[in-house]
Amino acid sequence: MIRPQPYTGPAPLNVNRRSDLNAAVDELLAGEALLVTDRYSTGLSLLTALRLRLSVEGNDYTRQRAYRHQYQEASKRILAAIRSQRLDLMKAPKIGWLEVMYADLPEFYLSLPQLQGLNSSWQWHLRGLKLPVLDRRLHPLHGTYFPTRHEHLHLLADWLERYDGARDRAVDVGTGCGVLALMLQAAGFSEIVATDINENALEGLEGDLSKPPRITNITLKKTYLIGPVGDRFDLVLFNPPWLPGETHSLLDQAIYYPDNLFDDFFAAAWRALRPGGRVVLLFSDLLKTTGVTSQHPIVRELKRRKRFEKVRLLERPVGSASKKTRRRKRTGTKEKVQLWELRRRGGGGA
Ligand SMILES: C[S@@+](CC[C@H](N)C(=O)[O-])C[C@H]1O[C@@H](n2cnc3c(N)ncnc32)[C@H](O)[C@@H]1O
Numbered sequence: 001m002i003r004p005q006p007y008t009g010p011a012p013l014n015v016n017r018r019s020d021l022n023a024a025v026d027e028l029l030a031g032e033a034l035l036v037t038d039r040y041s042t043g044l045s046l047l048t049a050l051r052l053r054l055s056v057e058g059n060d061y062t063r064q065r066a067y068r069h070q071y072q073e074a075s076k077r078i079l080a081a082i083r084s085q086r087l088d089l090m091k092a093p094k095i096g097w098l099e100v101m102y103a104d105l106p107e108f109y110l111s112l113p114q115l116q117g118l119n120s121s122w123q124w125h126l127r128g129l130k131l132p133v134l135d136r137r138l139h140p141l142h143g144t145y146f147p148t149r150h151e152h153l154h155l156l157a158d159w160l161e162r163y164d165g166a167r168d169r170a171v172d173v174g175t176g177c178g179v180l181a182l183m184l185q186a187a188g189f190s191e192i193v194a195t196d197i198n199e200n201a202l203e204g205l206e207g208d209l210s211k212p213p214r215i216t217n218i219t220l221k222k223t224y225l226i227g228p229v230g231d232r233f234d235l236v237l238f239n240p241p242w243l244p245g246e247t248h249s250l251l252d253q254a255i256y257y258p259d260n261l262f263d264d265f266f267a268a269a270w271r272a273l274r275p276g277g278r279v280v281l282l283f284s285d286l287l288k289t290t291g292v293t294s295q296h297p298i299v300r301e302l303k304r305r306k307r308f309e310k311v312r313l314l315e316r317p318v319g320s321a322s323k324k325t326r327r328r329k330r331t332g333t334k335e336k337v338q339l340w341e342l343r344r345r346g347g348g349g350a
Contacts, residue, residue, distance in 0.1 A: 001141060002200050002250060003101040004118065006108035009033055012079050017042045021049040025074075029053075033077040035109065040092040043112040046078050061290040065245070072113070072248070079109040093119045096126070097142055117251075118142060125204075131179055133157050134186070136211070138177045141204035143250030146177040151316045152239065152282040155339040156180065159314060160187040165278060170235040171195065173225055173265070176254060178205035180237055180282075181218050189235070192218045195227060198250050225268045232274040238265060239282040244293060262297035270307045270344060279308060279342040284318070289335050298340050308342035315339075 012033035015024050024034055024046055036043040054071050056063045081088045084106060085098045097118045102108070110118075121142040128137030129146055133153045140146050147153060160183065167189045172181040175194035178201075184192050196202050202220045209215045221227055226236065245256030269279050287293055302310055318335040 001101055001203060002143060002198075003097075004110060004114040004142075006102075006105065006110060007033070007079050009077070012077070012109070015042065015046065017045075021046060025049050025053050028074045028077055031077075033079055035079045035081065036089060036112070039090045040080070040087070043078055043080060043089070043115075047075055047112055050074055050078075061292045075113050076111040078112045080112060080115060081107065081109055083107050087115065095119050096122050101142075129177065134179060134182050136182070136208070138179065138208050139204060140177040141200040141207075143198060144177050144201040144204050145198075145251060145254030147179060149318060151318055152284075152337045152339070153179065153183070155314050155316050155337060156183060156237075156280070156282065159280065159339055159341065160184075163187075163278075165276075166234040169193075169231060169233045170237060171226055171233050171272065173236065173238040174240060174254070175205060175220075176201050176239075178208060178218070180239060181205075182215070184235075184237065185215060185218055190217060193221055193226075193233075194218055195221045195223050195225065197222065197224055198253060200250060225265055226272045229272040233272050233277060234274065235278050235280065236269040236273055237280045237282075238269075240265070242284050242286050243290070257297075262301060266301045266305070266307060273344040275344060275346045277344045278311070279340075279344065281338075281340040281342070283338045283340060285315075285336050285338065298342075302342070306345060308344055311341040311343050313338060313340055 010033065012035035013027065014037045015034040016036070016038040028034060028050060034046070036046070051071060054067055054074075056067045082098055082102065085102055087093070087095060087098065095115065095118050121140070121144075124146070125139050125141060128139050130137050131147065131153065132150055138146065167187070169191045170184050170189045171193040172184060173195055175181050175196050178194060181192050181194040194205065199222050202222055206220055209218055240261065241253065241255050241257040243256050244259070247253045247256050273279070281298055283298060287296055302308065315336045315338050318337055
């Protein structure tokens with residue numbers, strides 16, 4: 001399992017609930033690392049003070065991105081000690097991942113954001129995730145993306161009901177917690193390949209597929225996009241990252257895409273599909289509503305190349321994020337999720 005990396009920088013200064021938080025934020029912004037020495041809540045208060053100092057008003061994407069970067073850089077220097085696989089602070093949550101992932105390390109530091117992420121993913125893993133479109137719970141491992149809003153799942157469910165093509169072979173690219181692969185399985189596809197570059201996602205899904213009733217027709221592959229193809233597919237399904245940007249963590253890889261991702265994806269899908277086979281992409285109009293770029297990668301592919309033709313575009317307005325997660329609500333309220341169905345044009349493929 002991939003684990004968050006322990007802190008390796010210069011020795012930190014101590015901070016506790018009697019420290020001046022404003023001065024502590026100054027120190028953080030000057031590049032110092034701070035070790036919280038008393039309570040977990042001291043670390044949370046320091047995070048709040050940092051957020052208040054840096055936060056920017058409004059939805060301007062570039063300014064929000066700069067804020068996010070500054071906050072991430074400074075907050076990763078707010079540290080806590082882990083001793084004998086326990087968070088060594090009063091009133092700290094018990095995080096099972098510390099025993100599972102760090103059995104080899106007797107003492108080390110993690111940052112507060114790392115600990116918050118570990119705590120939240122541990123709770124979801126223990127409790128299991130119930131999604132409205134599946135009849136089994138999923139137990140994602142740390143660093144695995146899972147949906148907190150369900151509009152795109154409903155769009156796919158609607159589409160699967162209408163779809164009258166072959167249901168022999170499908171690939172779910174970037175499967176995450178596996179929800180879409182399981183929807184394909186429930187919709188009668190005989191053989192499904194589920195890929196991801198995130199090995200924690202695949203390891204968690206493997207555990208879930210082996211629970212009763214055991215599922216044997218979903219094959220997991222750790223690979224970039226589709227990987228080497230044997231028999232061709234009837235359907236290539238992808239819920240890609242929705243925003244361009246750099247990635248610094250496993251979860252970032254679910255949210256931000258590098259420049260070449262869509263070119264690579266369409267080339268791979270064209271090679272992997274039989275002529276007439278379908279690409280289904282779940283996407284959103286976030287690019288437009290955030291103003292981050294005018295280049296819609298799917299529209300661009302359809303305009304520039306003649307590899308695919310559009311069959312239909314289904315859209316659904318987005319509600320708010322689940323109250324149970326801390327994931328940031330996306331900007332704006334007019335966002336719509338999209339399901340793009342494309343047909344592969346003829347020809348043999350490379
Ligand atoms: C938005 S999440 C979707 C997860 C899941 N399919 C769902 O709908 O909830 C995108 C997923 O794609 C994976 N991913 C990103 N880039 C990838 C690539 N080049 N090849 C394979 N998987 C990738 C991420 O790790 C993440 O699990």
